[in-house]
Amino acid sequence: MSTMTKFETTDKHRFLLNMGPQHPATHGVLRVILEMDGEYAMGIDPVLGYGHRMQEKMAESRTWPGFYPNTGRMDYVGAMPFNHGYVALIERMAGIEVPERAEYIRVITSEMNRIASHLLGIGAYVLDLGAFTPILYAFDDREDILDALEDITGSRLTYCYYRVGGVLKDIDDTFIKRTRAFIENFRKRIPMYNDLVTGNVIFIKRTEGVGIITADMARRYGATGPTLRGSGIAYDIRKSEPYSVYSHFDFDIPTGKNGDSLDRYYVRICELEQSLRIIEQALDKLPDGPVLAKPKRAKLQEGDCSFSVETARGVLTYYLVGDGSEVPYKLKIRVPSYSNLSLLEEMCTGMLIADLVSAMGSLDLVIPEIDR
Amino acid sequence: MQQIIDLIQTYSLLRMLIAFLVLIGIVFLNAIVMGYLERKIAARIQRRWGPMEIGVQGWLQMILDGVKMLAKQLIVPRDADRFLFRLAPLLCFTPVVMIFAALPFSKALYGINLHIGLIYIIAMASINVFAILIAGWSSNNKYSMFGAMRSVAQNIAYEIPILLSLLSVVLTTASFDLQKIVEAQSGWLWFAVYPNLFVAFVIYLIAGCAETNRAPFDLPEAESELTAGFHTEYSGFGFGLFAVAEYGNLFIMASIASIMFLGGWNGPFGLASGPLMGAFWFLSKVFVLMLVMIWVRWTYPRVRFDQLMNLAWKYLIPFSLVNLLITAFLVKMI
Amino acid sequence: MSGYFRDIYTGGKSLLIGLGVTFKAIIKPVVTVQYPREKIDVTPNIRGHIELVRFDENDSRHNCLVCGMCAKNCPCGCLTVEGEKREGVKGKVLTVFDYDFTKCSLCGICVESCSRTALTFSSEYELAGFSRQEFHFDLIKRLEGK
Numbered sequence: 027m028s029t030m031t032k033f034e035t036t037d038k039h040r041f042l043l044n045m046g047p048q049h050p051a052t053h054g055v056l057r058v059i060l061e062m063d064g065e066y067a068m069g070i071d072p073v074l075g076y077g078h079r080m081q082e083k084m085a086e087s088r089t090w091p092g093f094y095p096n097t098g099r100m101d102y103v104g105a106m107p108f109n110h111g112y113v114a115l116i117e118r119m120a121g122i123e124v125p126e127r128a129e130y131i132r133v134i135t136s137e138m139n140r141i142a143s144h145l146l147g148i149g150a151y152v153l154d155l156g157a158f159t160p161i162l163y164a165f166d167d168r169e170d171i172l173d174a175l176e177d178i179t180g181s182r183l184t185y186c187y188y189r190v191g192g193v194l195k196d197i198d199d200t201f202i203k204r205t206r207a208f209i210e211n212f213r214k215r216i217p218m219y220n221d222l223v224t225g226n227v228i229f230i231k232r233t234e235g236v237g238i239i240t241a242d243m244a245r246r247y248g249a250t251g252p253t254l255r256g257s258g259i260a261y262d263i264r265k266s267e268p269y270s271v272y273s274h275f276d277f278d279i280p281t282g283k284n285g286d287s288l289d290r291y292y293v294r295i296c297e298l299e300q301s302l303r304i305i306e307q308a309l310d311k312l313p314d315g316p317v318l319a320k321p322k323r324a325k326l327q328e329g330d331c332s333f334s335v336e337t338a339r340g341v342l343t344y345y346l347v348g349d350g351s352e353v354p355y356k357l358k359i360r361v362p363s364y365s366n367l368s369l370l371e372e373m374c375t376g377m378l379i380a381d382l383v384s385a386m387g388s389l390d391l392v393i394p395e396i397d398r
Numbered sequence: 399m400q401q402i403i404d405l406i407q408t409y410s411l412l413r414m415l416i417a418f419l420v421l422i423g424i425v426f427l428n429a430i431v432m433g434y435l436e437r438k439i440a441a442r443i444q445r446r447w448g449p450m451e452i453g454v455q456g457w458l459q460m461i462l463d464g465v466k467m468l469a470k471q472l473i474v475p476r477d478a479d480r481f482l483f484r485l486a487p488l489l490c491f492t493p494v495v496m497i498f499a500a501l502p503f504s505k506a507l508y509g510i511n512l513h514i515g516l517i518y519i520i521a522m523a524s525i526n527v528f529a530i531l532i533a534g535w536s537s538n539n540k541y542s543m544f545g546a547m548r549s550v551a552q553n554i555a556y557e558i559p560i561l562l563s564l565l566s567v568v569l570t571t572a573s574f575d576l577q578k579i580v581e582a583q584s585g586w587l588w589f590a591v592y593p594n595l596f597v598a599f600v601i602y603l604i605a606g607c608a609e610t611n612r613a614p615f616d617l618p619e620a621e622s623e624l625t626a627g628f629h630t631e632y633s634g635f636g637f638g639l640f641a642v643a644e645y646g647n648l649f650i651m652a653s654i655a656s657i658m659f660l661g662g663w664n665g666p667f668g669l670a671s672g673p674l675m676g677a678f679w680f681l682s683k684v685f686v687l688m689l690v691m692i693w694v695r696w697t698y699p700r701v702r703f704d705q706l707m708n709l710a711w712k713y714l715i716p717f718s719l720v721n722l723l724i725t726a727f728l729v730k731m732i
Numbered sequence: 733m734s735g736y737f738r739d740i741y742t743g744g745k746s747l748l749i750g751l752g753v754t755f756k757a758i759i760k761p762v763v764t765v766q767y768p769r770e771k772i773d774v775t776p777n778i779r780g781h782i783e784l785v786r787f788d789e790n791d792s793r794h795n796c797l798v799c800g801m802c803a804k805n806c807p808c809g810c811l812t813v814e815g816e817k818r819e820g821v822k823g824k825v826l827t828v829f830d831y832d833f834t835k836c837s838l839c840g841i842c843v844e845s846c847s848r849t850a851l852t853f854s855s856e857y858e859l860a861g862f863s864r865q866e867f868h869f870d871l872i873k874r875l876e877g878k
């Protein structure tokens with residue numbers, strides 16, 4: 027054990043506590059080695075790699091369409107934006123125009139996926155704090171989204187729905203009707219979450235002032251997504267450098283004030299409403315036309331190219347270097363949770379273990395995305 | 399038949415033995431019924447069905463779970479203290495049975511009637527902490543140890559508001575005898591209708607929740623922090639005994655609440671409370687209280703440790719002290 | 733001091749509201765189903781494992797002309813397509829079409845890359861087995877067996 031960590035417990039009071047890789051609070055296979063003083067975590071050392079699948083190397087050893095299904099497997103909770111980033115990257119590199127209807131459909135499905143991901147994130151977070159019921163309510167709502175998406179994409183988790191040049195299949199009236207019904211229904215459900223969780227005095231006491239990330243700290247570590255916005259910085263790729271057709275829609279970027287766990291949680295709750303707004307506008311404005319521009323089989327040009335999208339957890343950037351063949355020379359994937367996790371040590375040193383669980387849960391980490 | 403009854407009446411040791419066997423049966427029965435109810439109600443709160451497979455509406459599920467637990471191997475961790483590790487579940491379970499013996503189910507239905515029944519029960523109930531400490535210590539697991547430490551601090555802090563709130567009832571009745579306390583509430587004058595004793599009742603319920611380690615105060619077994627807390631290393635029937643004892647403690651807590659504040663075996667509106675009807679009223683009060691505890695458990699997140707202590711020292715203890723003073727004053731005046 | 737009592741009031745109120753939410757849920761109907769006995773309608777569009785398309789309703793021939801594009805494009809390498817020349821038949825005749833479902837990522841690239849639409853997704857979702865070999869499908873047999 028001592029070779030695995032940077033701690034040397036010379037102090038007699040201190041001892042090492044191994045949290046994970048199979049611990050209920052680490053959602054998957056994150057392992058955190060804690061140096062404890064009583065119930066206080068005085069040293070924190072996340073150990074990664076239990077879910078490593080060499081995604082970046084895999085991209086170098088197969089043609090670019092062949093890597094596409096892998097993108098959704100990195101963040102299986104919010105797979106759509108991961109797919110989106112990759113197809114948009116190839117489109118940018120090969121100069122492929124995407125029909126407008128396809129872009130609208132991409133936005134709609136991405137935002138639905140974002141809601142599904144946030145619901146799971148919120149539910150799992152409250153589960154970390156010891157309440158079992160909200161996650162099942164969240165699953166109930168998430169089920170509506172997954173059913174709707176399943177109807178058009180054919181899958182429930184890893185969609186592979188976008189294609190270079192558009193989307194696989196057009197959406198139909200049932201989907202539109204279903205989505206509108208969901209929006210109406212879900213708007214009524216959000217106050218229920220606020221009653222059950224957000225307003226609950228125990229929940230507030232557990233999250234308020236816990237795991238404070240200052241704006242400066244968030245910038246230093248390159249945190250993105252709700253973690254950054256919880257610290258009061260209104261940075262969202264969808265607004266700051268709009269990709270796809272996000273510039274057509276009117277939505278706000280919710281931010282927090284104190285940068286504590288409660289703010290990060292509440293930013294997610296507010297983003298649910300913003301996503302609903304985007305979906306609504308996109309459904310209203312949905313243009314007619316084809317959904318898939320049949321591209322010539324694109325060879326990757328020589329040179330490099332990058333593309334960033336806003337996933338449910340933050341900024342995802344693909345950076346690709348091509349050498350003229352179909353196989354990428356190098357694909358670098360910058361995943362949001364990795365930077366967000368790196369905050370953990372500075373944020374949580376000296377905390378109670380209960381607070382550590384609360385702060386770590388509020389980052390909404392997806393471990394396979396970190397390990398890739 | 400008559401001979402057997404004679405025999406039992408002659409030998410008090412035999413009588414005690416039978417009483418204890420029956421009581422153990424009751425404790426297990428209680429765990430089965432409560433476990434089933436808890437799972438069903440939790441499921442309904444979460445809009446699921448809960449156990450459905452075995453028997454109509456899955457009513458046999460808990461019994462089969464018990465059988466499964468009996469059949470499992472008892473694993474003792476390599477570096478654990480074997481003797482203490484085995485002892486802890488028994489130490490947790492035995493006081494529960496002993497307390498059940500002193501509970502007045504109805505006017506005629508009880509194991510033993512003690513003049514100091516209340517003191518006896520509270521003394522026995524505090525052995526539970528000891529068992530948890532031993533379980534956590536002997537497991538040789540850091541998470542278990544955390545659970546045990548939390549449990550000790552928690553139970554010590556929460557015994558004070560419990561005692562103070564029960565003391566206001568004792569002041570009113572001037573007796574520790576549970577039967578006398580129940581008789582003092584005959585008719586409609588249950589103690590919970592007096593405002594001062596109602597406050598004591600609420601304080602008792604909150605503190606009792608913490609004392610029995612139920613959510614939102616289930617810190618010793620905080621699942622997302624300490625995996626399973628003090629019983630992390632227990633398997634098979636060691637774990638089973640802890641679960642049975644937990645439900646037993648819940649029953650005890652609810653029955654003390656109904657004896658002290660809700661009139662015990664007295665029926666509402668002065669309804670008949672003979673030996674059997676009395677037991678019926680008593681049990682229904684106890685079960686209503688337990689269902690409320692289940693409902694609470696599946697609604698709230700878990701509090702943090704220092705907040706738990708704050709609740710005890712900043713809210714419950716001052717309130718119960720003031721309440722005790724008011725009660726003492728009222729008793730003197732009236 | 734007033735803050736002390738206000739905390740108790742607001743805290744207590746929020747707790748009661750929470751209890752109200754869960755109580756309403758107890759009364760509401762259950763949303764889950766008892767799976768093996770009850771089933772929900774699954775959309776016919778789901779992407780299950782892939783399958784050869786039948787020529788038409790009651791003809792168990794297929795459309796595949798053994799071009800091998802699907803196997804070549806499959807990112808997971810889970811398709812094996814082989815054919816042979818036969819007397820009197822134009823083109824090749826499909827002899828082997830093996831599909832390893834355990835490796836398939838259900839991406840749909842094979843279905844798209846087939847110029848003859850000889851492949852499709854099955855909407856079968858209840859698959860279970862005791863060994864991996866049970867998921868190495870011989871699609872020709874499956875086609876004929878149906």
Ligand code: SF4
Pocket residue numbers: 782805806807808809810811835836837838839840841842843
């Ligand atoms: S769906 Fe994708 S992985 Fe599966 S066989 Fe077709 S191309 Fe290969």
Ligand code: SF4
Pocket residue numbers: 795796797798799800801802803813845846847848849850851
């Ligand atoms: S691409 Fe179509 S026609 Fe070609 S081998 Fe595959 S199934 Fe047959």
